[in-house]
Amino acid sequence: MAAEKKFYMTADGKAKLNEELEYLKTEKRKEVVERIKIARSFGDLSENSEYDSAKEEQAFVEGRISTLEKMIRNAVIIQDDETNTNTVAIGKAVKFIELPDGEEEEYTIVGSAEADPSQGKISNDSPMAQSLLGKSVGDQVSVQTPGGEMKVQILEVK
Template sequence: MAEEKKHYMTLEGKKKLEEELEYLKTERRKEVVERIKIARSFGDLSENSEYDSAKEEQAFVEGRISQIEKMIRNAEIIEESEGDANVVSLGKTVKFVEIPDGEEEEYTIVGSAESDPFEGKISNDSPMAQSLLGHTIDDVVIVNTPGGEMEVKILEIR
């Protein structure tokens, strides 16, 4: 059997996944089963869009449960104190300035399970994080983005 991929996450990220899993198993499943029951009462299942929709939702919920269980089972917790404090690594927050426009940005590098760019959390698998990992304060780095390459200078790591 092939070794399953590690899912890097903070303790907080794992807790959020556990909460989502609990919700899906205890509440969402019941809601979907109830929708299926109601849709069945409409009669002929071959022409029943409510039934089809409820079954699709059930498949989605069960798939998400399976996905979360796998992620939790293969969780590798990122300890914030791990590694050199002056080197960009998983779990660290990096502040940098874009060259030459001077725009400052700040991101925390997390595992893909808890990435959320709108909250300033980027996946360690993302091109931006891959470009920043291993660098130190004052390093000038070429960062790959969907819009092309940009040059940044690392200002702070914490």
């Protein structure tokens, strides 16, 4: 059997996944079952859009529960490595400038479970993070993006 994918995350990120899983198992499941029960009372299931909708939601909730359980089971907690503050690693924030004359940007590299670009958190699986990981302050890095190649220079790692 092939090894399961590891999900890199902070301790806070794992706690949030556990909270979501608990909510889905204890509250959301019950809500969906109640919706199904009510929809069944409307009669003919073959033409019952309420029933179909509730069953679709049930499938989504069960799929999400399965996904969360797998992510939690295969979680690798990112340890704060204070020994090397100049090298880009998962869990660290990296500030860079797009060359030749772009503006400064800063992102924290996190596991895919916690990625939220609008909050400045990018997945370690993203092309940007893959290009930056292991590099140091002052390094110039080429990043392959959907729009073409982009060059950046690392200004700070924290």
